Amino acid sequence: MKTPKRILPLVEDGVVDEVIRPLMSGKEAAVYVVRCGDDIRCAKVYKEANKRSFRQAVQYQEGRKVRNSRRARAMEKSSKFGRKQQEEVWQNAEVDALYKLASAGVRVPQPFGCFDGVLLMELVTDDDGDPAPRLNDVLMSPEEAREDHALVMLYVMRMLAVGLVHGDLSEFNVLVDPYGPVIIDLPQAVDAAANNHAQWMLSRDVENMTNYYGQYAPELLETNYDKEMWHLYEQGELHANVELTGHFDEKLEDADVDSVMLEIKAAFAEEQARQERMRDADEE
Numbered sequence: 001m002k003t004p005k006r007i008l009p010l011v012e013d014g015v016v017d018e019v020i021r022p023l024m025s026g027k028e029a030a031v032y033v034v035r036c037g038d039d040i041r042c043a044k045v046y047k048e049a050n051k052r053s054f055r056q057a058v059q060y061q062e063g064r065k066v067r068n069s070r071r072a073r074a075m076e077k078s079s080k081f082g083r084k085q086q087e088e089v090w091q092n093a094e095v096d097a098l099y100k101l102a103s104a105g106v107r108v109p110q111p112f113g114c115f116d117g118v119l120l121m122e123l124v125t126d127d128d129g130d131p132a133p134r135l136n137d138v139l140m141s142p143e144e145a146r147e148d149h150a151l152v153m154l155y156v157m158r159m160l161a162v163g164l165v166h167g168d169l170s171e172f173n174v175l176v177d178p179y180g181p182v183i184i185d186l187p188q189a190v191d192a193a194a195n196n197h198a199q200w201m202l203s204r205d206v207e208n209m210t211n212y213y214g215q216y217a218p219e220l221l222e223t224n225y226d227k228e229m230w231h232l233y234e235q236g237e238l239h240a241n242v243e244l245t246g247h248f249d250e251k252l253e254d255a256d257v258d259s260v261m262l263e264i265k266a267a268f269a270e271e272q273a274r275q276e277r278m279r280d281a282d283e284e
Contacts, residue, residue, distance in 0.1 A: 004032065006045045010115055016043065023131055028187060033123060033131065041112065042131075044119040046091050046187070091117055094187040097164060104162045105240055106155045107182045124175045124182050135181065135212065136171040145216035151180050152209050153225045153244060156202070160229055161238045165190050165198045169205035171212040192233065196262050202226050224248040 003011055003019050010016040018035040023042055025031070034043045091114055098111040098121070110122040124132040140148065152174065159166060166189055173185035192198040206226035214221040223246035231248060232238040 004030075004045060006116075006118055007032065007034070007043055010043070010118060010120075015115060015120070019043070026185070028185075034120075036112075036120070040123050042109075042121050042123045044121060046087070046117045046119070048087070087117070090187050091119065093189060094119060094185075097186040097189040100162055100164065101155075101159060101183070101186075104158045106158050107151075107180070108186070109182065109184060124177050124184075127178050132175040132177040132182065134172055135174040135176055138176045140216050142217040145213040146220065148176075148181050149209065149213035149217070149220055152183075152213075153206070153246070155181070155183055156205060156209075156225070157229050157238065157242065157244060158240050159189075160192055160202065160233050161240050161242075163192050165192050165195075165202045166205050167201045170208040174209075197266065199230050200263070202230060 001019055001021060007016060007019055011019070016034045016036055020033040020035060020040070023031040023033050029044045029046045032043045032045065034041055095111050095114045098108050101108050102110065109124055112120040112122075114120075126132050156166070156169070166183065166186065168185065168188050169183070173183070175182040175184055190198050190201060192202070195201075203226040206229075210220050210223060210225070225244055225246050227248040228244055228246065229238065232242060
């Protein structure tokens with residue numbers, strides 16, 4: 001097939017030998033199957049910010065630190081240079097998260113580097129060597145659902161134990177290979193301590209996965225893993241080998257008005273940023 005424009009520099013530099021075929025296209029990137037020497041890998045080509053349909057980017061970027069003060073100022077001003085730097089931070093966040101989570105015992109694709117907006121990764125495969133299916137394409141028994149749900153909850157807990165929340169976890173970004181679920185798509189992963197939306201995102205991640213597996217094992221719908229995890233995290237008692245129960249006795253509390261206001265402000269800021277990007281694109 002014709003080499004995509006963004007992958008062409010990697011071919012010219014000898015990093016990629018051949019683009020075999022497209023694998024999938026999502027809201028933030030297009031993924032291709034590529035050959036690198038004797039290895040078959042995948043290349044994730046990130047879409048430009050004004051072409052992504054990932055809507056709550058402002059929420060996810062909250063709390064991300066940039067060490068270089070010039071870059072930080074440019075990003076705050078949203079200049080052309082600043083937007084470019086912001087894209088690099090967004091892309092590098094996935095690479096950093098992949099390395100960090102693999103070390104924490106979370107099953108994720110092995111990364112091989114990010115090259116100007118193209119992330120090279122391990123191609124997760126099935127028994128026949130074909131690309132592994134996404135969870136939403138897999139049918140399972142109640143027993144398999146219970147086993148895989150327990151694994152995913154373990155991975156979500158281990159993410160949180162090292163300070164990360166996936167933020168967009170669902171059956172569409174979990175692959176299933178012969179050994180079980182593999183977590184993918186992490187550019188929006190958030191810092192649990194620095195992002196005010198982290199608890200809400202954790203709850204949504206857990207709810208998405210529990211609802212999906214709950215189709216096959218309805219008793220899973222009665223669990224409260226997110227509240228249990230977050231309580232242990234806040235108490236400083238969460239670590240990679242904690243045995244979760246899925247139960248948590250929560251006390252009735254008044255509505256968290258501050259959290260609701262944060263959500264409203266974040267949505268407003270995201271819309272402002274979107275309109276500003278559109279104006280800048282028209283001017284350029």
